[in-house]
Amino acid sequence: MKKEVIFKVKGKFVNKYKSGYPLISKEAILNLNEAVEEGTIIRLVDEKNKFIAKGYFGKQNKGYGWVLSRSENEQIDQRFFLNKMRDAIKYREPFYNSTDTNAFRIVNGEGDGLGGLTIEYFDGYYLINWYSKGIYHFRDYIINALKELTKFKAIYHKKRFDVSGKYIEDDDFVTGERGTFPIIVKENGVDFAVYLNESAMVGVFLDQRDVRRKIRDAYADGKNVLNTFSYTGAFSVFAALGGAIKTTSVDVANRSLSKTIEQFRLNGLDIESQDIIVEDVFNYFKYAVKKQLRFDMVILDPPSFARSKKMVFSGEKDYKNLLKEAIAITKDQGIIVASANSSSFNMNKFKSFIDQAFKETNRTYQLVDEFSLPKDFKSIKEFSEGNYLKVVFIKNLP
Structure with a gap:
C-alpha cells in the first residue's frame, strides 16, 4: 500500500471538515502539493496534527480530492467500497422494485460518500462515470463490489477525468455481455433509447x-x-x-x-x-x-x-x-x-x-x-x- 500523505487544514476550515464537508479544496490546505500521485490516500489533520478525516487525492474541476472516511483506522480497501456501495444500493431498493421505471442512479458521488464517482442503472446494465484519475485508481475495488452486489447484464464506464470534466474516448465496455444498442429503458412508463457505447451522453438525463x-x-x-x-x-x-x-x-x-x-x-x-x-x-x-x-x-x-x-x-x-x-x-x-x-x-x-x-x-x-x-x-x-x-x-x- 502506498504511503499516506498528510495535508494540513487551515484553522478556519477545520470545523467545516469535522462537520462533514467532503471536498478537499485548494484554499483549505496549508501544504497542498499538486504533484501528489492521483489516488494517493490523504490524511487531513489540523495545525496540531490532530486527525480530521482521510480521503484520496484526485484533481477534478471542483477540487483536489474527496473525503472518504472520518475514522482514523479505517482502511480504504475492497471491504470499504463494498460496504459503501451496499448501502447505496439498499437506499435505491424502491427503484429496483418499480414496475414503470428501470433507469436510475445507484451511486451519486459525495451523496453516497464516494466523491468523484457516479453509477447508473439501465435495465440490468450499469454505467460508471469516473470524474478523476484519483477515483479511477480504485476501479478494481469498485467494479468488484458492483459485480458482487448486483445481478448485471453488463457493466460499462465513461472516463470523464480530463481536467475540464470532458469525456475521454475509450472502449466503454467493462464486463458481462456486450449490449445491443440502443437498449430500451422505461421512465414512469415512457420508453427511452439509451446508448452506453457512444459519447458521454447516453440519451436521457x-x-x-x-x-x-x-x-x-x-x-x-x-x-x-x-x-x-x-x-x-x-x-x-x-x-x-x-x-x-x-x-x-x-x-x-x-x-x-x-x-x-x-x-x-x-x-x-x-x-x-x-x-x-x-x-x-x-x-x-x-x-x-x-x-x-x-x-x-x-x-x-x-x-x-x-x-x-x-x-x-x-x-x-x-x-x-x-x-x-x-x-x-x-x-x-x-x-x-x-x-x-x-x-x-x-x-x-x-x-x-x-x-x-x-x-x-x-x-x-x-x-x-x-x-x-x-x-x-x-x-x-x-x-x-x-x-x-x-x-x-x-x-x-x-
Whole structure:
C-alpha cells in the first residue's frame, strides 16, 4: 500500500471538515502539493496534527480530492467500497422494485460518500462515470463490489477525468455481455433509447425524471410546447404523451434531430405533428419574436456552460437574459419551466434571476411548482453544491 500523505487544514476550515464537508479544496490546505500521485490516500489533520478525516487525492474541476472516511483506522480497501456501495444500493431498493421505471442512479458521488464517482442503472446494465484519475485508481475495488452486489447484464464506464470534466474516448465496455444498442429503458412508463457505447451522453438525463412526469401529468394537456436545449427531446416526448397539441424541440446539435425522432417513434407518437429544429436556441428566440410565435409552455434546460461560434453561455451570468427571451414568446397565463443545473448558485439566487427578468420585462409572475434532485440523486446537507438542480414552474401573468 502506498504511503499516506498528510495535508494540513487551515484553522478556519477545520470545523467545516469535522462537520462533514467532503471536498478537499485548494484554499483549505496549508501544504497542498499538486504533484501528489492521483489516488494517493490523504490524511487531513489540523495545525496540531490532530486527525480530521482521510480521503484520496484526485484533481477534478471542483477540487483536489474527496473525503472518504472520518475514522482514523479505517482502511480504504475492497471491504470499504463494498460496504459503501451496499448501502447505496439498499437506499435505491424502491427503484429496483418499480414496475414503470428501470433507469436510475445507484451511486451519486459525495451523496453516497464516494466523491468523484457516479453509477447508473439501465435495465440490468450499469454505467460508471469516473470524474478523476484519483477515483479511477480504485476501479478494481469498485467494479468488484458492483459485480458482487448486483445481478448485471453488463457493466460499462465513461472516463470523464480530463481536467475540464470532458469525456475521454475509450472502449466503454467493462464486463458481462456486450449490449445491443440502443437498449430500451422505461421512465414512469415512457420508453427511452439509451446508448452506453457512444459519447458521454447516453440519451436521457435521469435527474429530470420528476419534472418530466409533472409536465406530462399536470401541465401539457392541450398546450403548444417549446422545448429549448432539447437534446434527445425527452421533455417533448412527455409533453406529447400528456396531451400537448404540438411540441417544438430546438437544439444546436445535429444529432438532436435523429435522436429526438427515435424517442418519439419509440413511444408511438406522430412525428409529423411535431417540429424538431436544429438551430442555436438564441437564434430561434429571435426568429420566434419576428414571426410573432407564442407558446403555452416554454421549457428552458440549458447546460450550465456552453460555447457557440457567436457567444459563451454561463448559467450564473446569463440565465436572467435567457428568461427574458422566453418571457417574450410565452402567452399570458403560460408556463415557463426554468431549469438550472449549475452548482455555483442556489435556489434563492435562481429565484432572484427570475424576479429580475420579470421586472425588467414589466411582467408579473407566479411560482407554481418547484423541484430539486430526485431521491436517487442523494445529496448531503454539508455539501449544498451537490444538490445542483433547480427547477421552477413559472406562470406568466398578464
